[in-house]
Amino acid sequence: MAGGVSLATNPTTAVELAPRHPSGLRLKNPVMTASGTFGYGTEYAKLVDVEQLGAIVTKAISPKPREGNPGPRTVETPSGMLNAIGWQNVGLEACIRDYAPIWRRWRVPVVVNLAGFSVEDYRTVAEALSATPGVAAVELNISCPNVASEGTPFALRADLAAEVTAAVREVCEVPLIVKLSPNVTDVVEIAAAVHAAGADALSLINTLVGLVIDTRSRRPFLGNVTGGLSGPAIRPVAVRMVYEVAKALPGVPLIGAGGVMCADDALQFIMAGARAVQVGTASFVNPRAAIEVAEGIEAFLAREGVADVNELVGVAL
């Protein structure tokens, strides 16, 4: 149509995040929630229609219930926030008993984020949850900066990250996402190692380690001293890291996360090479943020005459 504008009235928004896994992980749109910002999904279900989301990623689950860190646990920063919650969660048993039956009824895939202090911890939660109906996939949280494993967090070294990924892969029947830390020198090296060790998809980035001093008390503001920085302040860092990994590892499913507040932010991640995005801190600001991002992506596709969101993945590379 010379000179005309082609409008895709019903653009395709579905994405596949685990193409090499037998069951796959197909999302009806590329927008997920980010772990720790949407609880177990049930809290926001009273306010928003969670089934409009591409997927829900839960709060991190550890083998046993955890009380988390001393407070204060969060502090606002310029266009962002620091958090050091410390993996407070109900534990594996209560997760399976109380939440999985609800997730099973929802027409939206639920991805459970896994927390642990050892390879064995991760295997325990991965094995149990991957056998639980209602759990569509798991996301390995090896990058939380708040809880140091013995020595280095797994996400900070390629060999440790690959080791825990391979160990979990052995016992994990469902698609496996591994969430990467930005607090590293070379994220590409770690991404490559984790993918080679069996991750179906990589999500990036987790929070950036930060510190706020309370000048009145002359002490660190957070009970944990340091915390993870999230929110729109970190978005350009996250987009850059997705871009680097996408460039180095073409074809590996990437999930972009970090400061997505609106559809335009999400589209930046997609154009940088992400097949999907996670909306995190934005949900605190606007509980409908993730749904509005999904609606905004669809509107962008229609407006720009793009038939399928997958056509935009990595176009900026």
Added chain:
Amino acid sequence: MRLFEGLVLANERAGEGLLMMRVRAPEAAREARAGQFLHVRCARPDGYDPLLRRPISIYRAADDELWLYFDVVGRGTAFLASLREGDRLDCLGPLGQPFRIPPNARNLLMVGGGIGLAPLAALADEALARELNVTILAGFRSGARALPGGFVPPAAEYVVATEDGAIGHAGYVTDLVPSYLGWADAVFACGPTRMLESLRRATAGTTKPVQVSLEERMGCAMGVCLSCVLHTDRGLKRVCRDGPVFDLAELQELQWRAA
């Protein structure tokens, strides 16, 4: 609980550095119970700084309006102070567990410090509508910051204490509690942690129910971010969702502290 835009009807001075904002929000006003709060956006719709919402207690819910009584302490509340008649306020709420008036209580003692008066005024409205007797003890740093009596339900006894002694009792509001405790069937309080600690001492040994509403920094106010948790006799509880109203007796700490 809903996500809604309220229409600002007025935003007036209510003491030095304090404001009373009237917001038109018919559905939320019908839904609101005394002790609940709104989580309000403190930036323009496309603004991300300040990023997080601020929890503000509901001072009054009546006639399609919600009243918010707040102290201008930082950038979030400075934004709220800048709003004028006709502006929109992005609100989430009403949120949290309300005060619970015990079924047999006739005489209610309310102890508020500064903006801690807000949820108590709402409770006084509810109690007076049920023809209960209400005494409000209100403490302020100075006479200039005292909430004018015109804002308080006229049928409630309103007793003021100021730290500078400019109005009413010179000293802390909790100094007044012992002389009213015998009369009261139940005590309700909201204010700074230090005031609640004094209240705990002033009510030690009483078997009367003492409910307190806690002021705490919050992230989501939906119970997911786990910023505002406290140790209680029932385990870790979230101020936003399990509170902000708690029985004083069950609280092992009044503020979430660094270990």
